[in-house]
Amino acid sequence: MKKIFLIGFSLMALNALAQKSDLRPLVSKKADAIEQKVIAWRRDFHEHPELGNTEVRTAGIIAKHLESLGIKVTTGVAKTGVVGVLKGGKPGPVVALRADMDGLPVTERVDIPFASKVKTQYNGQEVGVMHACGHDSHVAILMGVAEVLASMQKDIQGTVKFIFQPAEEGVPAGDEGGAALMIKEGVLENPKVDVIFGLHINSQTEVGEVTYRPGGTMAAVNDMKITVTGRQAHGAYPWSSIDPVVISAQIINNLQTIVSRNLNVTENPGVVTIGAINGGVRSNIIPEKVEMLGTVRNFSKEDEAMFIERIKTIAIKTAEAGGATAEVKIPYSNHYPVTFNNIALTEKMLPSMQSTAGKEHVKLKPPVTGAEDFSFFQEKVPGLFVFLGGMPKGKDPLKAPSHHTPDFYLDESGFVLGVKLLSNLTLDYMAMKK
Template sequence: MKTTLKLLSIASLMALTHTAHADWIDDAVLKNDAQVIQLRQHIHQHPELGNLEFETSKLVQKELKSYGIEVKTGYAKTGVIGILKGAKAGPVMAVRADMDALPMAEKTGLPFASKAKSTYQGKETEVMHACGHDAHTAMLLGAAKILAEHKEQLAGTVVFVFQPAEEGGADIDNFSQSASIGARKMMSDGALNNPKPEVMFGQHVMANMRSGEYAYKAGAALNSADGFQVTVTGKQVHGSMPWAGRDPIVAAANMIAQAQTLVSRRADISKGMGLVSFGNIHGGTAENIIPETVTMAGTIRSNHPDIRNALVQGLPEVLNNVAKANGVQVEVKQAAYAPVTMNEPKLTEVMAASLQKASGGKAHVLATNQAPSEDFAFYAEKIPSLYVFLGATPAGQDLSKAAPNHSPEFTVDNATLKTGVNGLVRMVLDYPQYRDAVQASWRSAQS
């Protein structure tokens, strides 16, 4: 049975928000916009890979301290926590931004384009902010500055979370050590323990949306992501005598085909979607030799926890059975990158007006979740959370031709930064009046 989310009247919620905060937020955002743009361009020009965000971390610490915000470090190597106590009593709220860049060369032609180089997995590489984390960091700093300057308006405490390695660590094996980076490492190091937030917000710039627009969705907002590595071991033999060996290539081909039945025959796809994709396969050295070993790797994605579990749990069983049928051995390794990013329904409902106000009425509900994955999902498993999407492509540009996130030509329109700052400030200021309803909804879902 499908549950329908009953949204409150956006007009009435906008009226409440407007009454509470008047127009000072818009004025404050405009006043600080130039500094946010400058911060974003500086971070963009000096990108750093996951777990190596040393200078970015120093910059964040310096900025937060200059705003009068308490700074704590020692989380996930380069992570930074800022703590701001408002003048009024209220809840503890967290807002998160990621700081890391990607191992790729920039081709935007921007005057502040990156020329940085670093080491990724032991190899030198060029580095670029190709996913907008430079904008995320700058916008959260902008929001922190405004909230600090107007803490007499703030009911409660804000925990500003600047997280490294959302894209993975440059200095570790991300497959075998995935639990030691990013959001999971921030939490295991105690970043959210003192003070302990009861709610969390995050946002991501997107190339497939117009600058200044917000998009949001209750429930599944982003897919889960689980990686797998497979080693198939047979018996090497001359290609003219396959009966004398055990062919790992044929077995691997059958494994790839049979793995697709996990979605079509094992998963309850009435609940959502799922996929099993093999991204690489390697085996053999010559056309007339059946090799001993074939290796494969891929990813499992879904927008529903039950489907994700069915695929993750079913893959080793299916591949082992195919191996037995082909007389070969198989080793299957799996690593979780992120569960489904779930937005708490009531929180999504009541924050809709905040997003509408911040975007000048240009916020809309997504019909389906976004396809990528995010380790923000680990926070959302622990506390009610909301992760929203902010347009990055300027008006007048063909969205179908806009360079997507993770492209060497991806960029963020500076004009959208003020919308992102505005949205973060409003969500923090507006949440306290809805906390009882949100927490009741969360408790009900957990029981």
């Protein structure tokens, strides 16, 4: 059976290679020609980051660039999003390409000339703002793709929809934004999208490398809030209390048994993390209430349902055992589905990735327990989300600063491969559909 599958896959790969776009050499030439322009865009965005749903400056630069290329532009989508539509000279499918625009409430520590000095208010605190996840590079790369493809518009066999998305990192509780709001406002319609491609830079993958995974590639995420209510008392007389601090500690420990005892770890990974716990105001008062915030990660709908049920049962019953009550809100403020790469699409586009980056530089990767709201697009249309190397060559991935940290750093020499990759995925997919 395995041999038959491999033969079938090889035939599919050969067929896909035979249907490559003949515009590839031109894509490579044009991408190389604008490499420094892409880097300059990225540096500008990096120096002037904006948090989710406030990407006004970023959106303005994007819209102006797309309009200069003759691309039809819509602004204000999902608050600050920008959508460009490039209709090719020949009929064919509609391919969407997505880049996220928002920065993070992180104070930059990297010693570079274009380091962010931006400050803003976030959750009632003054914070630094930094592109600590590489969204600035995603925007610059997609702007480069737009310039490359617009220059060969008459030869394009279909329509390209450029989606510049705000608020991928999430929005405050009660607010809307990101991919879900763009979809709600019709970003996948008029014209109707057939397929969507996206990429994410990775600071711990060497430049020149592309990694991918068919099926579940990034986790579904639910955040949660657990409120434990007991009885307040003087710290000197704990027997007069129902102590929510002790009960919360028991809940935290008991939650870890979900992964160790309820999850089939041979099939999919999973994570339960309590990231914040707040209760009490001074050392000698046992408080009435403790609040915990956490995150849950899964790779299947079945595991997600199991985790939610077990979290509620463990929190509520542990609290009851101590004489307290527990209220569990999950999701509390956000939920992202599994970032699921359509398996047939991934197999079909693998030769395109390999011929762009070199077969030896395209590698299968393990699941990632981080989450991505690109997953909302993939729930509606077939999608492929891949990772692009951004770590300097020869550096130890274990020592390279990770995403969402003050020391996050990217080697800009990898950006041009991103331009070529998204351009070729678009044109090769169209060639397969002619």
